[in-house]
Amino acid sequence: MTTLNLPARDRAQLTCTGVRVDRGGRTVLHQVDMKIAPGSRWGVVGENGRGKSTLLHVLAGTLTPDEGTVHRVGTLALAEQEMPAEDERTVGDIVDEHLADARAALRQLDAAATDLAEARPGAEQDYADALEAAQTLDAWDADRRVDVALAGLGAVSDRTRLLATLSVGQRYRIRLACLLGAEYDLLLLDEPTNHLDLAGLEYLTARLRAHSGGVVVVSHDRALLSDVATTILDLDPTRDGSPRVYGGGYTGYREGREAELTRWEAEYELQQAEHTRLKQALSDSQNRLSTGWRPDKGTDKHQRATRAGALVRSVHRRQEDLEQHKVTAPVPPQRFHLPDLPARPGVVLLRAEEVTVDGRLHRPTGLSLTSGDRLAVTGPNGAGKSTLLSVLAGQLAPTTGRLHRSRKLRLHLLGQESPRATRRRAHDLYRRHTARLVSAGVLKEGEVTGLGALGLLSSRDANKAVAELSMGQQRRLALALALAARPHVLLLDEPTNHLSIALVDELTQALHTTEAAIVLATHDRQMQRDIHTWPHLSLTLPVEAVRV
Template identity: 30%
Template sequence: MALISLNDVSLAYGHVPLLDRVQLALEPGERMGIVGRNGTGKSSLLRILAGLERPDDGEIQRQLDLRSSYVPQEPALNDDESVFDAVCGGLDDVRRLCQRYLEHAPGADLDALQNEIEALDGWRWEQRVQETLSRLSLRPQTRIASLSGGVRKRVALARALVALPNLLLLDEPTNHLDMDAIDWLAELLQAFRGAVVVISHDRDFLDRVTTRIVELDRGQLWNYPGNFSEFQRLKDERLAQEAVVNAKADKLLAQEEVWIRKGVEARRTRAQARIERLKVLRTQRRQRREAVGLARMEVNRGDAGGKLVAELEQVSKHFGAGEQRQTVVDRFSATILRGDKVGLIGPNGAGKTTLLKLMLGLLPPDEGTVRIGQRLEVAYFDQMRHQLDLDATLEDFISPGSEWIEIGNRRTHVKSYLGDFLFSPARAQSPVRSLSGGERNRLLLARLFARPANMLVLDEPTNDLDIETLELLEQLLADFEGAVFLVSHDRRFLDNVVTSTIVYEGEGRWREYEGGVEDWVQQSMRLHGRAPAWHPVVEAQVNRAPSATARSTPPTAPPSTATSRSRRKLSYKEQRELEALPARIEALETEQKAIDAALADGTLYGTDPARAAELVARHSEIEAALLQAWERWEALSTAS
C-alpha cells in the first residue's frame, strides 16, 4: 500500500495552476527525486506531501502509521539554542508522551501510552539524539548562531532523523554543503530504510540517490523510473512524441479554420458536427501550456586584457598569532592565464575565499609574491546574494537610471534583456523580494553578465538554479574567452566547465590538478594510492575512466620540493607537446584495449597465429610508448 496518494490534486497561485489535477503514489522504501523549472511549484508539492499546505482541490490519502519529517531549503532554527536542544525539538511529541506517563496524567490510559511510547522507541530518546549527533559529527553544546549554513543543514537533518520517520522530505538538501557533506548525505539516504522525496538540481547527487524521478512540468507530474541519467533519456523521447502530437493537432486546426472561413458550406446543417469539433480543437489549443523557454545568456565581454591573469610564487597566508596562529595558505604557487577555467575545491572553512582574494590581489600575502595581470575587469557573483537590493524593481536592479543595456556592440532594452533570463515584461516593475531563490540567482547572473568583464568570479552560482539553466550556464562559461574562477560543490558542473582544479589538501596546503573533479580523484588515487584526505570517494567514481576533455590530463607523480620551487616557463614547442600528450596517451590506451579484446578468448591464436603474434608485438610497443609518454608528460607538467 502506498505511503501517500494524491488523487486529482490541484493548486494555483494567480491564474496559472501549479498542480493541475495530478496523480501521485509514493511506495515504501522508494527514493523519489522531484525536478522542474524554478517557480513551477516543486516546494509547494513537497509541503503538500508533508501536510503543511492544503491543495485547492483533490484528495490526499496517507497511511495511518506514516511518520514524516520535512527539512526545508532554509532550516528554521533558534539561534539561541544549543545543537542538542535544536535536535531534541524533533522529539517533542515523544517527550510529551513520556512526561505524561511518568506523571500519571489524570485520565490517561497508561497501557495505551506505554504501547505508543514503545512503538516510537521513546524511552531511548536521549540516547538516540546522542547517537545521531555523533554520526553527523555535531557538537551538542555548540550554539546555533555560530554555525555555518552547511552545519545548520546537518542539524536540521539530525532533527528530522531522530524522529525515526518512515518518510523523509528534503528540499534542496545539498545547498551550502561541501563535497564531503554531499557524499555523506548520499550514503545516508542510500542506507535509509524509509521512503525519501528530495528536490534537488544536483545531477550527480540525484544519480546516486534516486530510484524514480518525477518532473513537475506545466502543472503535470511525469514519472520516470530510474535515476537522473535515465530520466534525461526518457524525457527526450517524451518531448519528441509530444512535439509530433502537437504538430498534428495544429495542422488539423489550421485545416478546419480554412474550412470554416468558407462561410456558406459551414452553415449547412450536416456540417454542425464539424463546427463543434472545431470549437473543441480551439479550446484544446488555448489550454495547451507551452514548455517554458530556455534563458538566453550572453556575457558583456570587456577589454581582452593581457595573457597573464595572476602568478603566485610560494604564497602563504596566516591568521592569528602565537598558539592561535592558523595557516590558511602554505607556500602555494600557480600561474593563471586568460582562458583558464579554474575550480576551487575544499571543505567549508578551508579558506577558498582567502585563496581567491590572494589570486585577485585583494589580499596581500604574508610570504611569497603575487603578480596580477594588466587591465583586468572582474565580475563577481556572491553566493550569499549580498548584492541584492530587495526593495529595487527588477528593471532598476539590472540597469539603474537607464532603460537600455549595451552588451558588446548591441544595445538592448532592459525589458528585452530581462526576457532573455525568463522574466516577463510584466514583472520588470516587481520588487526583487517577490522572487524565489532560483529567480534571485538568475537575476544576479543577469546583472553580472550585463557588466563588461574579462574575468568571472563565481562563488556557488549553482544554488537554486534549475537544471536547464545550469546546463546553459555551463556552455556559456566554457565558451567565455576570459578567465573564470569557480567555487562550487556541484561536481558535474565543475567537470563540464573547468580546465584545472585547485584542491585543499589539509593544513593550508593547496595543489593544482589538470581537469575537473573526476580527473582530480583519479590523479589523487595514483599519486597517493588512496582517496583524497578530506574527501571520501565513492568506489564507483574511483573505477570510472577519466573524462577525455581537451584539458584533462593523466595523473602525475608529486613534484619534489626543489622542482616546485624552481619551475621554468615552457617553450612554445614544449607547450604544444604538453597539450598534445593527453590525446596521444588516450589513443594508445584505446588501441591497447582493442588488442586485449581481440586476444581475450584465445581463438585468434588458432585461426590466424601470424596476426596474433603481430598484435602481441604491437601490445609491447604500446606499453613502451605509454611509459615514455607518461614520463614526458610528468617532466613537462612539473616544469610548467
C-alpha cells in the first residue's frame, strides 16, 4: 500500500520556539515563538524586509533557521507570493497534485474492496484501513470542493488549460483554490488577497474563518486581518528587539502596538532628558573647577587646596554618573505627522459641472468642494475614478462640462504610480521640489516642511537614491511630495498602495482631522470602512460594459 499523508485534524499543531534567521550578516528574524493549533488564525505583519515571507518558509520546513526549533504535526501547504512564469502544467495537473492523497486513498479503497470480495488473507483489515483513510480525507468530495473554490475565487476551472496561457492572477487563484479545496490541516498564506476582486476577497475571508485547521496569513490587507486573524505577530521593531504577539485580533494589535510605542517613546525621552541633565551637570562642574574655585586674595593655601579638591571630586562624581547612565532605549520608529494644511473658509475651492471624458468617464459628473470637505469616490474598475481625479487636478481636459478653480488654489494629486525612480537622492529630490514651490510663489520660506519632520522616511533612507528605495519607501516619498505644497485640496488615488499597516492607520486618522478638502478613491476595504461616514460619489460602468 502507498503511504498516505493523512491530516491530523484536531491533533494538528505547528510550533516554533526561539527562531532566528540571519541573512547577509543581518538578523532577519529574532526570538520568534508561535503555536498554531486547529482553529487558530495568525496574522503576521511588519514593514517590507522584516522577514515575514522568510518566517513562512521556516514554518513550512523549506528553510532551516540558524537557531530555534520547529515542530509540525499534520498536513501543511504554503502559498508563496510569486509563481513561476514558465509552467508547462495544466490546471488539472495542479488539482491532481493537491488531491494526490485523496486520489490514492480512493484507489486503495477500490483495491481493498476487490481483495475483500476475493476473500484474500488480511483483506478485512486492509479494507478498514483504506476506508478510514478515505473518510479522513473526505476523498469522495475533494474534486467538488476544489470546483467550489475555483468558482468562489473567479478562477479558470477548465482542467485542460495550460497554466502558461493564463495570467499571473489566474494562476495564483487556481493554486489558492486547490489549497482551500484540499483542506490541509495548516495553511500558510503569503499576501493571499493579491489578484482577488471583491467577490474573491469575500469568499476567501469566509473560507479562512470557517477553516477547522490552523492558518497563518502574511498580509498588508487590514480588512482581511480584521475579519480573519485572532492573533497578530508583529515583526516591526520593538523596545527590546523581540517580536510582539497580540491577542484580540486586529483591534488588539492596534491598541497594543499604540501602547507599546507610547511607552517606548516616553522611556526614550526620559533617558535622553536625564542624559542631557547629567552632561550639563558635568559641564557646570568643569566650569567651576577651571574658574569658580579661585578664592579671594589673602586666603590661605589650606583653604585653596581644600576647595580645589572638593571641586575635583565633584567633577569625578559627575563623570561617573554620566558614564553609568546609558541611553538603553533604542530610537523609536518614526510616526507620520501630517502638516497643518491651510483652510480658506467661505470659498468654493473647486467645482466640476457635468464633466465627462470620452471612453473613460462615461456619465456626467459634478461636485463642489470647500475647506474641510470629504468625498469618497467609489465604483468598479473602469468606471472612471482615476480619470475624474485627473480632471480635477487639471491633468486631463474633460470632453464635456466645465471645471472652476478658485484663485491661488493649492491642489495636489497623489496618483497610483510613484515618481520615476532616479539616481537622485530622496532628500535632494524633495528639496528641489520645495525650492520650485517657493520660487513659483506657491509657498513662502516659512511654510516649507522638512522631509524628516513628516516621519515618512528615516534620514538613512532619505539619503538613498530613489531607485534604491523599496516600493513602499517610494510611495512614502510620493506622499511627502504631495504634502510639500501644503494643498487646500488633496486628491488621493489608492493612497494605501504599498504602504505599511501602521502608516495607513496614521494617514487615515490624519485625514479625518485636517482642514484641507480631501477627495479619496480606494478599493481598500478597511479604509472604506474607516471613511464610511464621508459623503460618497458612486461612479458606474456604462450599460454596454456591464453586459460584457
